Amino acid sequence: MSNAILITGSNGQLGTVLRTSLQQKYGKDKVIASDLRPSPNYDGIFETLDATNEEDLATIIKKYGIKEIYHLAAILSANGEKNPLASWNVNMMAFLNVLEASRLNGVEKIFYPSSIAVFGESAALENTPNDTFLDPLTAYGISKSAGEMWANYYFHKYDLDVRSLRYPGVIGYQSIPGGGTTDYAVEIYHSAVKEEAFNCFLKEDETLPMIFMEDAIRATIELMEAPREKIKIRTSYNLAGASFSPKEVAASIKEIYPRFEIIYAPDHRQEIAAKWPNSIDDSAARNDWGWQAEYDLKKMTATMIEKLRR
Structure with missing residues (x-):
């Protein structure tokens, strides 16, 4: 096998949908899913992998002739605050391993998921620009902002084609939420369909940027498929829904x-x-590689309820 795609952290909220989308696009034999433990319902090639182990990662890259990596393995925001040092170690060591193993073993393209968690008190709350000072106040945000700098470094120093999106909260019906601060917006629909009252861990007027899963996956693949010369930002692109x-x-x-x-x-x-931020300016993504969201709140709600009812 050659020119295969590896996904780390493929059992997570994003990974479970992305791996199927990539299979549909490139074929089942071209997508290698990986995570800490097997995924019982996954129909495809799966490797058990701790992404903090560089040797095991390099072995899989060589075994399948990996040319692209979607690196999703991470500890998310709310869970990260329970153990900040573990969050830093997992999030940073895994990404540095991916960068190094890729550089040494001929991987051509890497996707790195960043987050709106990189923004802190210095960022404008409304229409937060792509190019603003990052002073995150969570362990997750600190690791993601540092990851953006490493992505930029490996691109400029080693010409490694690393591409990144700053995801807002991702809303999807395909899997259970994984410990993020924006996950109320997934859980609320589960309660609605069960006809149960919902206990919300945020204030009623706490506005946050969100994106529907289908838009998030489409943005990810569109970014990775865009011609190299169109990718002008090598830290991370703001993404809005x-x-x-x-x-x-x-x-x-x-x-x-x-x-x-x-x-x-x-x-x-x-x-x-x-x-x-309350809202995100993603004009750089729209201008550079043609990004455009399709789902507003009404369409998200209708789709979530329809799918969860099934």
């Missing part, structure tokens, strides 16, 4: 479930969310 608050999601759900009830009980995740 729609911005809304828990109160607005609840209102959109009540159009379908009029008796839906939401209870607000802000916890430690509210402190994280308050420091993140």
Whole structure:
């Protein structure tokens, strides 16, 4: 096998959808999914891999002739705050291993997922620009902003084609949320379909940027397929879908479930969310490689409820 694609952290919220999308596009024999433990429902080639182990990573790259890596393995924001040093070690060591193993073993292209968590108190809360000072206040955000700098470094020093997106909160029906601060916007739909009251860990008016899973996956693949000369930013591109608050999601759900009830009980995740942008300026992605979101809140809600009902 040659010219294969490797996905690390493929059992996560994004990975479970991305691996299927890549299989449909390039064929099952070209996509190698990997994670810490096997995925029982996955139909394809799977390798058990701890991405912090550079030797095992290099072995898989050589075994399959990997030319592209989608590096998704990471500890997310809310879980990262429970053990900041573990979050830093996993997130940074895994990415540095991917960069080094790629440089030494002929990998041509790498995708690195960054996040709106890279923005801190210095960033404008409204329409946060792509090019702004990064002073994140979570372990996850610190690791993601450092990762952006390493991506830029490996591109300029070794000509390694690393590409990145700063994801907002990702909303999808395909898997269970994995410990992110924006995950209320997935859990709320599960409660609605079960006709249960939803306990929200954010304030009712805490507006955050979100993106629907289909848009996030399409953006990822479009970025990776764009001609090299169109990729002008080698830290990370802002990515936007729609911005809304828990109160607005609840209102959109009540159009379908009029008796839906939401209870607000802000916890430690509210402190994280308050420091993140309310909306994102993704004009650089739109101008450089033609990005355009398709889902607004109404379309997200209708699709989430329809799919979860099934």
